[in-house]
Amino acid sequence: xxxxxxxxxxxxxxxxxxxxxxxxxxxxxxxxxxxxxxxxxxxxxxxxxxxxxxxxxxxxxxxxxxxxxxxxxxxxxxxxxxxxxxxxxxxxxxxxxxxxxxxxxxxxxxxxxxxxxxxxxxxxxxxxxxxxxxxxxxxxxxxxxxxxxxxxxxxxxxxxxxxxxxxxxxxxxxxxxxxxxxxxxxxxxxxxxxxxxxxxxxxxxxxxxxxxxxxxxxxxxxxxxxxxxxxxxxxxxxxxxxxxxxxxxxxxxxxxxxxxxxxxxxxxxxxxxxxxxxxxxxxxxxxxxxxxxxxxxxxxxxxxxxxxxxxxxxxxxxxxxxxxxxxxxxxxxxxxxxxxxxxxxxxxxxxxxxxxxxxxxxxxxxxxxxxxxxxxxxxxxxxxxxxxxxxxxxxxxxxxxxxxxxxxxxxxxxxxxxxxxxxxxxxxxxxxxxxxxxxxxxxxxxxxxxxxxxxxxxxxxx
Amino acid sequence: xxxxxxxxxxxxxxxxxxxxxxxxxxxxxxxxxxxxxxxxxxxxxxxxxxxxxxxxxxxxxxxxxxxxxxxxxxxxxxxxxxxxxxxxxxxxxxxxxxxxxxxxxxxxxxxxxxxxxxxxxxxxxxxxxxxxxxxxxxxxxxxxxxxxxxxxxxxxxxxxxxxxxxxxxxxxxxxxxxxxxxxxxxxxxxxxxxxxxxxxxxxxxxxxxxxxxxxxxxxxxxxxxxxxxxxxxxxxxxxxxxxxxxxxxxxxxxxxxxxxxxxxxxxxxxxxxxxxxxxxxxxxxxxxxxxxxxxxxxxxxxxxxxxxxxxxxxxxxxxxxxxxxxxxxxxxxxxxxxxxxxxxxxxxxxxxxxxxxxxxxxxxxxxxxxxxxxxxxxxxxxxxxxxxxxxxxxxxxxxxxxxxxxxxxxxxxxxxxxxxxxxxxxxxxxxxxxxxxxxxxxxxxxx
Numbered sequence: 003x004x005x006x007x008x009x010x011x012x013x014x015x016x017x018x019x020x021x022x023x024x025x026x027x028x029x030x031x032x033x034x035x036x037x038x039x040x041x042x043x044x045x046x047x048x049x050x051x052x053x054x055x056x057x058x059x060x061x062x063x064x065x066x067x068x069x070x071x072x073x074x075x076x077x078x079x080x081x082x083x084x085x086x087x088x089x090x091x092x093x094x095x096x097x098x099x100x101x102x103x104x105x106x107x108x109x110x111x112x113x114x115x116x117x118x119x120x121x122x123x124x125x126x127x128x129x130x131x132x133x134x135x136x137x138x139x140x141x142x143x144x145x146x147x148x149x150x151x152x153x154x155x156x157x158x159x160x161x162x163x164x165x166x167x168x169x170x171x172x173x174x175x176x177x178x179x180x181x182x183x184x185x186x187x188x189x190x191x192x193x194x195x196x197x198x199x200x201x202x203x204x205x206x207x208x209x210x211x212x213x214x215x216x217x218x219x220x221x222x223x224x225x226x227x228x229x230x231x232x233x234x235x236x237x238x239x240x241x242x243x244x245x246x247x248x249x250x251x252x253x254x255x256x257x258x259x260x261x262x263x264x265x266x267x268x269x270x271x272x273x274x275x276x277x278x279x280x281x282x283x284x285x286x287x288x289x290x291x292x293x294x295x296x297x298x299x300x301x302x303x304x305x306x307x308x309x310x311x312x313x314x315x316x317x318x319x320x321x322x323x324x325x326x327x328x329x330x331x332x333x334x335x336x337x338x339x340x341x342x343x344x345x346x347x348x349x350x351x352x353x354x355x356x357x358x359x360x361x362x363x364x365x366x367x368x369x370x371x372x373x374x375x376x377x378x379x380x381x382x383x384x385x386x387x388x389x390x391x392x393x394x395x396x397x398x399x400x401x402x403x404x405x406x407x408x409x410x411x412x413x414x415x416x417x418x419x420x421x422x423x424x425x426x427x428x429x430x431x432x433x434x435x436x437x438x439x440x441x442x443x444x445x446x447x448x449x450x451x452x453x454x455x456x457x458x459x460x461x462x463x464x
Numbered sequence: 465x466x467x468x469x470x471x472x473x474x475x476x477x478x479x480x481x482x483x484x485x486x487x488x489x490x491x492x493x494x495x496x497x498x499x500x501x502x503x504x505x506x507x508x509x510x511x512x513x514x515x516x517x518x519x520x521x522x523x524x525x526x527x528x529x530x531x532x533x534x535x536x537x538x539x540x541x542x543x544x545x546x547x548x549x550x551x552x553x554x555x556x557x558x559x560x561x562x563x564x565x566x567x568x569x570x571x572x573x574x575x576x577x578x579x580x581x582x583x584x585x586x587x588x589x590x591x592x593x594x595x596x597x598x599x600x601x602x603x604x605x606x607x608x609x610x611x612x613x614x615x616x617x618x619x620x621x622x623x624x625x626x627x628x629x630x631x632x633x634x635x636x637x638x639x640x641x642x643x644x645x646x647x648x649x650x651x652x653x654x655x656x657x658x659x660x661x662x663x664x665x666x667x668x669x670x671x672x673x674x675x676x677x678x679x680x681x682x683x684x685x686x687x688x689x690x691x692x693x694x695x696x697x698x699x700x701x702x703x704x705x706x707x708x709x710x711x712x713x714x715x716x717x718x719x720x721x722x723x724x725x726x727x728x729x730x731x732x733x734x735x736x737x738x739x740x741x742x743x744x745x746x747x748x749x750x751x752x753x754x755x756x757x758x759x760x761x762x763x764x765x766x767x768x769x770x771x772x773x774x775x776x777x778x779x780x781x782x783x784x785x786x787x788x789x790x791x792x793x794x795x796x797x798x799x800x801x802x803x804x805x806x807x808x809x810x811x812x813x814x815x816x817x818x819x820x821x822x823x824x825x826x827x828x829x830x831x832x833x834x835x836x837x838x839x840x841x842x843x844x845x846x847x848x849x850x851x852x853x854x855x856x857x858x859x860x861x862x863x864x865x866x867x868x869x870x871x872x873x874x875x876x877x878x879x880x881x882x883x884x885x886x887x888x889x890x891x892x893x894x895x896x897x898x899x900x901x902x903x904x905x906x907x908x909x910x911x
Contacts, residue, residue: 028556029728030559031557032556032557032558032559033552033555033556033559034559035527036525036526036527036548036549036551036552037526037527037528037529037548038526038527038528038529038544038545038548039528039529039530040528040529040530040531040537040540040541041529041530041531042531042532043512043531052504053503053504053505054504054505054506055505055506055507055508056506056507056508057506057507057508057509057510058508058509058510058512059509059510059511059512060512060513060514060531060532061510061511061512061513061532066510069510070508070510073494073506073508073510073589074506074508076496076503076506076589077503077504077506079503080502080503111551111555112555115555115556116555133729134728134729134730136728170728170729170730170839172729176840177729177730177732177734177839177840178839178840179730179837179839179840219840224842225844227698227866227868227907227908227909228698228909228910228911229911258499258614258615258617259613259614260614260615260616260651260660262658264614338509338512339507340505340507374834375833375834376833376834377832377833377834379660379832380660381651381658381659381660382657382658382659382660382690382863384832384846384863384864386832386833386845386846386866387833387834388833388834388844405840405842406837406840406842406844406868407844408833408834408844408845408846408866408868410833410846410864410865410866411864412864458695458864458865458866458909458910459866459909460844460845460846460865460866460867460868460907460909461844461866461868461907461909462842462843462844462868462869462870462907463907
């Protein structure tokens with residue numbers, strides 16, 4: 003802090019991290035991987051006006067941290083004196099959102115390994131067409147200490163677990179894959195929790211979903227190509243929001259005015275009835291944080307209110323430069339990365355329409371059950387994502403399965419073509435990882451069943 | 465590093481491992497970014513360490529990674545790796561395919577890499593930010609590129625890595641890598657339409673790197689040519705892939721040829737060795753010893769012997785990319801594992817002749833998305849293109865469309881391959897290149 007202060011820094015953060023991880027994977031009736039890691043390191047971030055700097059080290063000692071501070075304060079060479087960084091407001095501090103009695107890293111190996119074995123067995127029972135199953139279990143516990151030049155210090159212990167199942171089904175020459183998985187900031191026991199009162203344990207649901215997707219895609223026809231009405235099922239399909247508008251509402255792009263949503267605060271960007279939030283304060287969710295990686299408590303940012311753009315997601319730097327409240331969205335992948343504005347759990351609030359009525363209103367369209375990944379160009383607003391599991395809609399009824407569909411559009415236009423928002427908001431099961439500037443962070447998404455007119459579907463079916 | 469590696473292998477043996485290996489990586493890097501002609505961000509890492517210990521008890525392995533080379537941390541990593549291996553013995557049926565390569569499969573006579581570029585090593589942060597700002601200024605020469613509020617940015621980064629791999633067969637291999645990167649993100653505007661795109665270059669030697677002016681103009685050209693794009697009708701049509709998108713297709717293809725995808729029955733290339741998987745004018749090679757390739761590797765994964773690998777010869781798939789484990793699962797010999805410097809051989813057709821042969825089609829300059837599916841071989845991506853009409857490349861941009869086909873139909877449908885091959889990696893860790901090529905027909909999804 004002193005080295006940076008000598009360099010007239012407006013705000014300094016020192017970040018210490020100690021992360022333990024364990025990864026187990028099972029395939030072909032055997033344990034494949036049993037890997038662990040321990041990552042210790044620290045870094046210094048310095049913000050000076052519009053300039054920022056970060057430097058990290060794995061050899062954590064006072065001399066190296068001083069060297070980091072000197073490099074991070076490079077901006078001082080390009081700047082006169084600047085006042086201390088002022089933030090006009092920030093979310094209130096709140097309780098730890100993911101206190102666990104037993105760290106998921108302290109659970110014996112044997113229950114985790116037997117779970118993976120059972121998962122493979124159950125997947126193969128679903129169909130004799132399943133030729134390969136990969137089940138894996140990843141466990142992370144990260145302890146961070148964040149100190150700032152305002153004299154604040156934060157300590158946060160962040161558990162994160164994730165279960166995955168991948169099935170490959172084969173019929174003659176044809177092969178298809180299905181994936182499913184989930185997790186969150188839980189203890190190990192979450193794997194046995196009942197999923198939404200269905201008498202199905204969490205792990206079993208994901209085995210079934212992966213196996214079903216692989217087997218059913220064996221008989222799916224190629225998706226058509228062209229513009230059509232699309233109905234998104236609730237849940238993980240919220241990746242559409244994440245790509246179509248979420249990234250475009252991150253503070254850095256708007257402070258630099260490179261986003262398609264720059265300068266649109268207070269303007270209509272979506273149909274009435276569309277409400278979108280980014281909420282870092284949900285208990286035990288994959289995208290949640292008690293404090294962000296700059297020491298700002300997380301909050302629930304109302305991004306779109308009844309179709310009107312209400313706010314952005316900020317790091318300290320972008321909030322300060324835009325003269326807006328901090329939102330607790332300054333995140334970094336690890337101690338080796340600079341913090342930038344990122345999403346936490348981004349979802350659309352429930353509307354009033356019965357999901358069955360949304361489908362019943364569509365003459366000709368596509369119903370997307372499950373999605374793969376996607377991406378977006380911030381400046382043009384062009385987004386894309388892959389539909390891993392989809393069915394045609396004909397005369398208000400679900401028809402044949404189709405495969406290989408990707409959906410594309412411009413976020414600003416797609417939001418205005420939403421014609422129905424279901425009353426069935428569902429958050430995803432905790433599977434998302436978001437990439438930006440080469441950094442990956444865990445995120446959550448959610449969506450009620452949503453109908454959108456005129457999305458472009460790309461398939462091989464012509 | 466050698467001492468740390470020796471310590472790890474000794475301790476593994478003492479604690480009960482029957483064999484072991486260790487990978488040590490030390491790296492440092494710095495990246496500077498500027499906007500509007502001014503410095504804006506520095507993101508740096510001092511020299512940092514990583515060790516990965518893999519211990520075997522018979523055919524059962526466990527591995528542990530840590531970020532320090534102090535004896536206490538190394539010993540802890542060894543203990544945990546050995547514990548994992550012992551737990552695997554107890555808790556899982558034996559996996560006969562797990563294990564180090566055979567001693568006779570290890571690399572010998574490893575070629576020396578050329579010495580690292582001293583000018584690149586000596587480059588100061590001040591010089592780097594100057595290069596970035598000069599490149600940005602070159603992009604601003606085009607009046608359609610936003611230079612005030614709402615401008616893009618420019619960056620310059622460099623990275624240096626020392627890698628050591630050793631195992632209990634007595635093998636030890638070392639490798640130093642260094643490279644730098646210069647890039648510009650240009651944002652072009654015309655009325656309400658805005659398009660951003662990049663110019664970039666990544667090279668191991670300062671004198672090989674494109675000048676800031678070239679990188680800046682590349683960004684400006686790539687951004688401005690996509691302005692005022694329109695959607696076209698849904699129809700099948702011929703597609704010419706530019707070098708960047710051709711390279712992405714090649715990367716996707718090689719993913720399907722990886723031994724891991726093959727033994728997991730997760731690839732459309734399963735059971736296709738010696739089959740025609742591409743047009744006869746297509747050949748694909750991986751060359752670990754390519755001079756100044758960012759993927760230069762004197763030894764393969766696990767210290768395996770490695771040499772030039774011809775993956776596809778005249779359209780025929782000759783071999784998969786096989787590491788130790790995948791090779792054993794498939795009952796084949798390993799050929800060094802992970803791809804190194806991968807390229808599609810240059811053909812004989814100048815780009816202009818390729819475009820000249822197309823009556824109506826697309827010159828694709830960008831693809832986006834997670835569309836390619838290596839399991840069933842479906843390919844569907846969002847695309848950005850320029851329209852080709854009557855053998856002429858028009859300046860009409862085509863955006864908001866998808867292109868789709870099957871991977872095998874794309875590669876078998878290659879009618880012409882460009883006569884120029886150029887490596888222009890987008891990151892320090894990739895080294896893949898393809899010349900532009902013409903694909904007979906793909907489904908374009910538009911209106």
